[in-house]
Amino acid sequence: MNYEIKLDIFEGPLDLLLYLIRKNEIDICNIPIALITEQYLAHLGMMHSLNLDLAGEYLVLASTLVHIKSKMLLPPAEGEDEDEEGEDPRAELVQQLLEYQMFKEAALGLEDRPLLERDVFTRGAPGEAESAAEEEAMIEVGIFELVEAFRRIIAGLDHPEQLAIDAQKLSLADRINEIMDRLSEEKQTTFAELLGETADRRRIVYTFLAILELMKLRMIRAFQVGPFGAIRLFLSVEE
């Protein structure tokens, strides 16, 4: 047995399968499923005996292989029409393997490019004649950095659970911003006006929740004339 050394460098079950196909010099479109299944399971057994962490995906593919193998052993069922008879149980797996192989090659293609900081380097020093480095360090940000920054902050808090974000809270913030925009422009508005023409159920709910939140925060006041009259909204504090 000489595969031990290979074990930890597989990028996943598909990678292991591709390795076995290459090692056996098999046509990927015509995999001898019994042989490959046997070798695949042997590898898994070895990984297990070496106490390597077996990701669940390896086991899923193992069961897929076993399933395909059993399907191929069965004689075609009675009364099956020709189309189904022609269906190769390996087809889906082959397609998946080909697709994966294509991206694996693409990854190697990327690695072959002249890479920044490996093959090519840009100017190392601050390039200006007079250094304009007196500004504080600036960084360019994306959404990921934003949420990561928030996660960092609340990780250091005593009661992080109070600060969990959910999509609902954010939708609410959207509506709150819209309502406050409208009020700062028009001084007053009504519930009906805020809903606009769309009678989207979610929008109605969030608009209502936003109004409640704004009242709770004492940012707006709501008045109603009569039991079924229009609900009028005003800013609590004039700007």
Next chain:
Amino acid sequence: MGGGMTVMEEKVAIIEALIFASETPLTAERVMEIMPGAEKKEIVSLVGELVRQYGQRGGGICLREVAGGFQFQTRAELAPWIRKLKAVRPAMLSPAALETLAVVAYRQPLVKAEIDRIRGVDVSGALKGLLEKKIVRIVGRKDVPGKPIIYGTTRKFLEVFNLRDLSELPTLRELKDLHE
């Protein structure tokens, strides 16, 4: 402008200095903002002349088109010397990260579940590393139940892999065997 050691036209000198001083590849659009009155066509042709000059000269640096802009870089063949200067092993992406990146680059915009499916493993770790390195970014959310996050590559991806734009990615090997 003329080649060689003849004194350079002022406009070309300014563009050269701007490209040199810029932290990221400098686009013609940015040059136009800085030098009002310069037309895009003119800028592109002057930069082209600079690229040609540096190429002919065969020195240690060259001027390349990257991520839609222009950037001075050391010549790739000299990398061993520069690595010796920097005395650091290049921070390479792991094979898992490269595979994940390849899927994102060619199939973008796409959701994580699609990357998981193609690679046949959970790509959480690799994806997070790529996000942290700012090679991959969150593009938005898909308008389907659960609103999954959509990923794509960044400008930095183009810079790191020395690509003019995404269309410069080599075409994927044909999937002819796939669909009959």
Next chain:
Amino acid sequence: MGGGMTVMEEKVAIIEALIFASETPLTAERVMEIMPGAEKKEIVSLVGELVRQYGQRGGGICLREVAGGFQFQTRAELAPWIRKLKAVRPAMLSPAALETLAVVAYRQPLVKAEIDRIRGVDVSGALKGLLEKKIVRIVGRKDVPGKPIIYGTTRKFLEVFNLRDLSELPTLRELKDLHE
């Protein structure tokens, strides 16, 4: 070696690339460490030749002796253009501003005291910067003693981060999924 556009000697090209890539002015001693076999006298003369070439050329960059070593710099007369290049950098934020913005984005609408409490520092400066950049705005005032100002994000915030609306912001749970 010859001037002008004649192809450069390899040794000179290496030195040029090293100077270009070095973060600090490159000394002849450092070059000797990197290129064993090169003598100091030879290196000094080759660098001198490079300095002369760049000087004659009158381009946008020059090679100067700084702090006992050599460094490429933009030509001093072109400084006004470089300052223009560096002046506005859109969508760039300091880490303090980013954290403050994150709190506002995810907890809005909220008062400054709340941001101070969450970040554990006085955020006056960072908040002012965000207001000036028009990424954060005053949403309104609270009708309680002191009439504290309530803050929220702007439409520009959505534009900068490429979001359709706030609900497109990733949640912490989604981030945690990436952490595995």
